[in-house]
Amino acid sequence: MLLANKIHPTALANGLVPADIDVTPMDNSKSKKEGVSRTYKGFDGYVPMMSYIGTEGYAINFELREGKQHCQKGTVEFLQETIKLCHKLTDKPLLIRLDSGNDSIDNVAVLMDTGCFSLSSGTFAGKALNMKKIYIKPRIEITMQGLMLLT
Numbered sequence: 001m002l003l004a005n006k007i008h009p010t011a012l013a014n015g016l017v018p019a020d021i022d023v024t025p026m027d028n029s030k031s032k033k034e035g036v037s038r039t040y041k042g043f044d045g046y047v048p049m050m051s052y053i054g055t056e057g058y059a060i061n062f063e064l065r066e067g068k069q070h071c072q073k074g075t076v077e078f079l080q081e082t083i084k085l086c087h088k089l090t091d092k093p094l095l096i097r098l099d100s101g102n103d104s105i106d107n108v109a110v111l112m113d114t115g116c117f118s119l120s121s122g123t124f125a126g127k128a129l130n131m132k133k134i135y136i137k138p139r140i141e142i143t144m145q146g147l148m149l150l151t
Contacts, residue, residue: 002058002089009054009090016095016117019060019086021051021079021102023071037068047071051082053089060085071101079107083114093117 002009011017028036028045039045047069051061061082063074079096086094095117098107111118 002060007058007089009058009086010056011090011092012055012095015092017054017086017090017092018095018097019051019053019082020057020097021049021082022099023047023049023065023101025067028067035064035066037066039067040071049075049078051078053086060089071099072104072107075102075104076106076110079110080114083110083116095119 009017025039025041025043025047026045027041027043029043031044035046036044039047045067047065047067049061049063049065049071050059052058053060061078063078065074083094083096093115096111097119108118
């Protein structure tokens, strides 16, 4: 729909187009729906993986997941698919923002292979590799306007 309507996601002030990816627990307690199971938040439901692009937060990719599924399971494929979808909308460099539950060397490899910048609340990637194109948290604050390094 975004492509059909010729929508171009807006970049941050630094020129990077943000793509936010995270699981979002959904409470389906007391239901008998297929795939409903105990989530890491302590209720029965689903933990869909969702991704949004641009400062506007356009929905770009979604995957319904069982509540018991770990956030990293299937994430490499989801990340690859999301990056491909993002590149259909923009030629600008991407800033992939992930939760620390996805702080995995497998994800880092995808990000490096695709030339994406990344921001994670975890520290594994920075300890494992000396990467030029990956933003690693020592003390970074995410704001609606972009990134701010705290000293």
